[in-house]
Amino acid sequence: MTNRWSRAQQLAADRGIDALLITPGADLRYLTGYHALPLERLTCLVLPAEGDPTLVVPTLEKPAAVASGVDLAIASWDETDDPFALVASLVPQAGTLGVDDHMWASRVFALQATFPDAKTVLAGPIVQELRLRKTPDEVDALREAGAAIDRVHERMGEWLRPGRTEREVGADIARAILDEGHATVDFVIVGSGPNGASPHHDVSDRVIEVGDPVVVDIGGTTPAGYCSDSTRNYLAGGTPPDGYADAYAALEAAQAAQREHARPGVTAESVDAVGRDLLTEAGYGDRFIHRTGHGIGQETHEEPYIVAGNTTVLEPGMAFSIEPGVYLDGRFGARIEDIAVCTDNGLEVLNNTPRNLVVLS
Structure with missing residues (x-):
């Protein structure tokens, strides 16, 4: 999967997007191989245009993420933690953020509150460009x-x-x-x-x-x-x-x-x-x-x-x-x-x- 997310990073950089934020769904599965459950607890791939990606998961979901074989760092959060603050700590620059097309509205609003000065755009066009041509x-x-x-x-x-x-x-x-x-x-x-x-x-x-x-x-x-x-x-x-x-x-x-x-x-x-x-x-x-x-x-x-x-x-x-x-x-x-x-x-x-x-x- 490394080749997939590294290509996504390059496309994001080319388009002036500082980081892609991808929650459970087909895009996350495509980029990481992890078929995460769409739960009320936040799971989110943080994919900066430059630097290493991190998969943010609830602590109770970490064993499932590890078992899926993801080849990137995993950062877990506990029940009383703020997962959006954890996401923010993993984004070195946040001028423009790309959020996946199917992200729940509640999470989009929470990210916008966490990154009040950032512009939010859709990440879908980037990931779809990769998914469009099958290997x-x-x-x-x-x-x-x-x-x-x-x-x-x-x-x-x-x-x-x-x-x-x-x-x-x-x-x-x-x-x-x-x-x-x-x-x-x-x-x-x-x-x-x-x-x-x-x-x-x-x-x-x-x-x-x-x-x-x-x-x-x-x-x-x-x-x-x-x-x-x-x-x-x-x-x-x-x-x-x-x-x-x-x-x-x-x-x-x-x-x-x-x-x-x-x-x-x-x-x-x-x-x-x-x-x-x-x-x-x-x-x-x-x-x-x-x-x-x-x-x-x-x-x-x-x-x-x-x-x-x-x-x-x-x-x-x-x-x-x-x-x-x-x-x-x-x-x-x-x-x-x-x-x-x-x-x-x-x-x-x-x-x-x-x-x-x-x-x-």
């Missing part, structure tokens, strides 16, 4: 996560059938996500029939019926700390409702075109446009109601976002989802989602289960 080891971790979630989709016929509720199917899927190698289940969406028209439906007590199209969007985090996310579409026997086959054919064509287009040298927004234009030509433009994708790594959603207006040029190591969707309120929905990573020569797709509508009997 080969990180790509390997994402590859393993993708294979693990693929194995869950391959088992869908064990659970998804008429007569069962979405909630029952979702519970089986959640257990399989863990069985297939994830450390945590991050989300399970089982959207049957009209519920598939809600992109973030979750699960409900609706009983799956014969002929229901079902959107299954699932993901988790592996022991290595990297996320999976894949969406496939299933038919619970019978025949799909009127209009579904045409909508799905248009969606398949759009997602395939986006996978073909995405590669180093093109912009994030151009990937979105390729699929959106095809869906618009097919008459479903107003039914594609979200961006094409999001970056993925130690968080399910991070940079780069594949959306209109994002002129970021894709580079090797950038990992993101490609997930156009079509949603007809009150009738059905469909979404096809793969995680992909830019390589030196093109694009590697990390999810490889069938993208066609899978009919389960």
Whole structure:
């Protein structure tokens, strides 16, 4: 992790930030390897632009921090100590401080009171610049996560059938996500029939019926700390409702075109446009109601976002989802989602289960 925080220090110095202050979350895990619990007691990485970093932790959390293998100094504080004063003692110069994007407001205010003359800015742009391009080891971790979630989709016929509720199917899927190698289940969406028209439906007590199209969007985090996310579409026997086959054919064509287009040298927004234009030509433009994708790594959603207006040029190591969707309120929905990573020569797709509508009997 030393290379990561030393690069963050250099970026902070280049931008006139005297110190980065990072509390529990993906940024702290990325910079130190420590997956700290977000508790009411302050844990904070103090990363000065010049000098050695220190991880500030409550005394009762120090054993966990040591066990995580952090390769930097640890300063602990007791119950009656002021942890913000301890942070201040570790910042040699405090003209401008960078605080992580997800820091609790109560802590931001406490730091501002502790450093009344300092300017406070977001540290997110610095850490995201590092996290944006995955190293080969990180790509390997994402590859393993993708294979693990693929194995869950391959088992869908064990659970998804008429007569069962979405909630029952979702519970089986959640257990399989863990069985297939994830450390945590991050989300399970089982959207049957009209519920598939809600992109973030979750699960409900609706009983799956014969002929229901079902959107299954699932993901988790592996022991290595990297996320999976894949969406496939299933038919619970019978025949799909009127209009579904045409909508799905248009969606398949759009997602395939986006996978073909995405590669180093093109912009994030151009990937979105390729699929959106095809869906618009097919008459479903107003039914594609979200961006094409999001970056993925130690968080399910991070940079780069594949959306209109994002002129970021894709580079090797950038990992993101490609997930156009079509949603007809009150009738059905469909979404096809793969995680992909830019390589030196093109694009590697990390999810490889069938993208066609899978009919389960």
